[in-house]
Amino acid sequence: MEVKIEDDKDMEYFPMRADRKGKVGGRPIQAILQEATGQLGLAGIENPRLEAEVLLAHVLKVSRIELFTRWDEEVPESVSREFQALLARRARREPLAYLIGAREFWSLNFLVNRDVLIPRPETEFVIEAALRYVQGAARIIDVGTGSGNIAICLAKELPKVHIYAVDISWAALVVARQNAAYHRVASRITFLQSDLVSAFAPRFSSKLIDCLVSNPPYISSAEIATLAPEISVFEPRLALDGGSDGLDCLRRLIGEGKGVLKAGGRVILEMGCGQREALVREFQDQGYEVEEIVADYAGIDRVIVARLDS
Ligand SMILES: C[S@@+](CC[C@H](N)C(=O)[O-])C[C@H]1O[C@@H](n2cnc3c(N)ncnc32)[C@H](O)[C@@H]1O
Structure with missing residues (x-):
């Protein structure tokens, strides 16, 4: 799978949002999101599904909406690990904005x-x-x-x-x-x-x-x-x-x-x-x-x- 990069004016500013080309071999987006929603829900996060989507979109460097069009695409192992690390921090109640480094x-x-x-x-x-x-x-x-x-x-x-x-x-x-x-x-x-x-x-x-x-x-x-x-x-x-x-x-x-x-x-x-x-x-x-x-x-x-x- 190749993860397409958003044409996003923020990319230059937020250095983490740089090029990210994925390799095939991981689990599909849909399955990862489902599991992550459960993890965040258990940790008492109020909107677990939404936050899981925001975090996954962040590590994949795509928009949240784009996740929905790539439901069955596989997430590379390395990205998946990065996502798990962020989920663990969120489960310890670190604010989402600090994890993604931005707030509107x-x-x-x-x-x-x-x-x-x-x-x-x-x-x-x-x-x-x-x-x-x-x-x-x-x-x-x-x-x-x-x-x-x-x-x-x-x-x-x-x-x-x-x-x-x-x-x-x-x-x-x-x-x-x-x-x-x-x-x-x-x-x-x-x-x-x-x-x-x-x-x-x-x-x-x-x-x-x-x-x-x-x-x-x-x-x-x-x-x-x-x-x-x-x-x-x-x-x-x-x-x-x-x-x-x-x-x-x-x-x-x-x-x-x-x-x-x-x-x-x-x-x-x-x-x-x-x-x-x-x-x-x-x-x-x-x-x-x-x-x-x-x-x-x-x-x-x-x-x-x-x-x-x-
Ligand atoms: C509630 S935050 C507001 C931050 C930002 N203006 C906002 O609205 O999100 C208060 C800010 O005041 C700063 N602050 C606290 N005591 C201060 C002081 N004695 N003099 C100047 N700044 C102070 C803090 O470092 C913090 O950045």
Whole structure:
């Protein structure tokens, strides 16, 4: 069997998706998938069939849809072994996105590894809010950029903005830079290692930022252990842990943000379940006007927008 390579724009970017020519001699795709579905199901994976298909398509370097047209084709032994190794990792609850090295966000592909949080669909509400408030040649800071998903989507959607993408984790910044280069927006994003906005005080003599966006760590330290192992064991603690009530970074951002924001500048923050009241109070105490609160698809208040009084 010869495995056809997808004409895929991601191939150059995701090095694992390179040429793969199979040799005849293994078991058919259909049988392998059936067995793998059983293995993942036993391990408690919620959508075992779908995940088995994604992983097999990944090792074969074809699209998932293509599997269905090749049902009876045999998978080479070496590919089968690679697939089994990934299945075993998934059965130990390592997230699928880390295994295939990518996750889609805002309909774009992002490289991810264990140094960064896997982008979540609810974070797209941060992008939507920013698009409602930011116009023209604005300066935006994305604090805790992780994979760079927020900064990169905003750079693509708002061609005149300049974005400062900061993270305290150097390893996360390496991933964010790669993603920015892939999406061809690196020239409009300045990457900085910084504890929140602390690196900006010596850089700017005046307050120049129009909008501060952030999906900071906002889970309480105690809650982390109660989350699924995909999160609690595999995602970076630094990306999750918001201290005793989850609000450590959020509170600091509201206060320290004033040091970089223009008068009338906005803060757009992702938040966790039940954090709305405390954040509204914090914004008001710090001299902001809360303009909007956006609920996510589950009806949970997820994004808060506030304007610094002029
Ligand atoms: C919840 S993740 C968000 C990642 C990405 N923006 C997203 O939406 O998927 C939070 C990020 O904040 C970073 N972080 C945590 N504490 C920080 C701090 N004090 N200063 C800057 N970044 C911080 C973490 O390294 C992590 O990348």
